[in-house]
């Protein structure tokens with residue numbers, strides 16, 4: 001499949017009073033059409049900031065400072081030739097209003113907390129209908145004249161002149177909202193559409209958030225820890241739903257999680273992040289069967305063994321450094337925690353070695369090193 005998104009050398013920094021935090025540092029990855037790309041790492045590894053950087057939602061004092069975010073859109077490429085290379089457009093080179101207008105029809109996001117995507121004082125149906133309506137009106141205008149302001153949460157992006165909560169939606173948009181609720185598996189969708197967010201259970205509201213995210217028919221759905229707050233049974237159902245809608249719509253999904261179990265069930269390819277950098281990437285099999293980076297191996301080793309809970313493998317000791325200091329630029333920044341660290345690792349930072357698809361930022365990547373991590377039996 002072709003690339004839908006190519007992220008190159010992306011860096012995002014936070015300029016805080018205590019100093020500069022390099023939350024995302026020279027990150028490279030691609031998202032292909034119709035695939036699920038998983039980004040995995042501990043909390044603080046830069047996964048969420050990476051996602052927010054893509055959709056231009058990093059908040060001050062944070063800022064994307066470098067890199068390209070190339071997105072396949074022939075129409076935009078034609079309209080903004082200076083930002084384009086073939087069909088790929090560098091989103092960072094587009095005017096802000098154009099970029100904002102991509103949220104909904106091109107990119108949508110869902111989060112751990114669905115409440116943050118809904119206005120508590122409007123019915124769920126109204127809010128989804130609003131998202132449908134915004135989309136319908138936007139599609140009727142030339143792209144360069146579209147502009148939107150952010151509404152409540154991230155789900156609703158409003159066209160100029162549309163007031164949230166005002167009853168402007170036509171019956172068609174309302175019908176479409178009910179249809180979307182039905183598609184995400186909400187029973188009695190017509191009745192549930194009339195209810196307020198607090199009347200929904202956590203799992204049902206998560207489904208409603210997915211329905212809202214689908215209203216714009218996005219090419220890429222960014223899901224940031226979409227099931228972390230849910231109990232195990234509901235979590236499995238939501239993941240199943242995400243898979244189904246991804247396959248039906250042939251949509252691309254960028255799935256962000258700290259949970260390798262979720263990655264194993266869902267992803268086609270995987271990026272492992274540590275301290276703001278991609279330290280390893282490859283197919284699901286590359287990562288689970290032939291991982292090279294000691295950090296990836298440590299993450300794999302920390303998956304609890306369901307069959308034999310007593311035989312829990314040793315997780316990596318220590319935690320992600322919160323501030324990358326200058327010293328880290330002269331050596332491997334994982335060396336403090338790395339069980340395989342050697343002299344070489346302290347002399348200069350390892351290069352990202354990606355001979356084929358599978359690559360890692362570690363000196364071991366250049367050497368023969370294929371002893372596999374013992375995965376719990378029946379993990380897949």
Ligand code: SF4
Nearest residue numbers: 332335338345362363
């Ligand atoms: Fe460990 Fe060295 Fe690889 Fe860094 S470069 S992860 S310290 S083996």
Ligand code: MG
Nearest residue numbers: 047048224225
């Ligand atoms: Mg996060």
